[in-house]
Amino acid sequence: MDAKKELMERLAAMMPSMEGELRWVLEGYCITKEPVRERSNLKKRITAFLTAKKIDGLSPKTLKNYREMLMGFQSQVDKHVTKISTDDIRGYIGYLADERHLKDSSINTHINTLRSFFSWLDMEDIIKKNPMRKIKSLKIDRIKARRPLSPEELEQLRDGCRSYKEKALVEFLVSSGCRLSEVAGIQVDRVDWQSRSVVVVGKGHKERTVYFSVRAKLMLQEYLSLRKGGCALFSSSRSPYLPMSPRAIEKAVQRVGERTAGSRRIHPHLMRHTFATNALHGGMDITVIQHLLGHSDPKTTLIYAELRPDAVKYAYERVIA
Known part of the structure; x- marks a missing residue:
């Protein structure tokens, strides 16, 4: 008609x-x-994707990150999923770099999230062509990005501490090799001061024992004697003295780093890399380092621990020369 x-x-x-x-x-x-114009169904598909991933067993933190990144994508590219093109995605990546000024590593996280989302749409036969097929991750210098703190940088970081709380944080992180989430979950009554150890809950809810240095013990005990309250090893400074969140610990370490002479961004994960490298440099067996870091694969430990040239030379001269 x-x-x-x-x-x-x-x-x-x-x-x-x-x-x-x-x-x-x-x-x-x-x-x-x-x-008739097809209305955007992107938000609906994102919700379905997150539900599917929740059923697959993804952690609440990962789901939260997925949601935030995909909703950010939807706010810029609000189209029917079958109409989203590779150019749309390239434009969004450009927006992340040029307008939001994200670092390459952060942009890669967004790219990986979109890749997971569109792969799921493709697998579910919701789209006929995957627009992420031609999108490659940005090349990042992993060695430079993971470079641990040098002895000089670590001393500068110590000099930047203004309170025993900051000193305790820095010393505990760099001598235990704990993950940020693990540190946030430690209770004071779980700490064995005599053996300088504590049981932490890592990935997959696996428990392991970690150790900390004499220097960290002294700083922790001084910090605990001065604070007003709290059950967590690191608590907020105000009543009701709740445990510091991972984000609060991250900010505290970052503030200390900003006071030092260097322009390098300091974060807890960098302290974990530094611990692994110092342990390897000091002659600790790689399998022991793997256990202390809570890695299931020794290859991951080798990524964390950087064998410095001076350590190679020392080992050669001790055994060969």
Whole structure:
């Protein structure tokens, strides 16, 4: 049925007494029907994707990160998922770099999230062509990005501490090799001060024992003796003295780093790399380091621990020369 005839019939059904007049008025008009536009279903698909990943067993933290990144994508590219093109995604990556000024490592996290989302859409036969197929991750100098703190940088970081709380944080992180989430979960009554050890809960809810240095013990005990309250090893400074969140610990370490002379960004994960490298440099067996870090694969430990040239030379001269 042509558009004009369809319109005439619909109007006549609404106003049957005026059918003759309507036909006379529309006689000289050429009428075309506007195509129905597909509404965006991106938000709905994102929700379905997150539900599927929750069923697959992804952690609440990972799901939260996925949601935030995908909703950010939806706010910029709000199209029907079948209409989203590779150019749309390239434009969004450009937006992340040029307008949000994200680092390459952060942009890669967004790219990986989009890759996971569109792969799921493809696997579910929701889209016929995956627009992420031609999108590659940005190349990052992993060695430079993971470079541990040098002895000089570590001393500068110590000099940047203004309180025993900051000193305790820095010393515990760099001598235990704990993950940020593990540190946030430690209770004071779980610490064995005699053996300078504590049981932490790592990835996959696996428990392991970690150790800390004499220097860290002294700083921790001084910090605990001065603070007003709290059950966690690191608590907030205000009542009701709740445990510091991972984000709060991260900010505290970052503030200390900003006071030092260097321009390098300091974060807890960097302290973990430094611990691993110092342990390897000091002659600790790689399997022991693997256990202390809570790695299931020794290859991961080798990524964390950087064997410095001076350590290689020392080992050669001790055994060969």
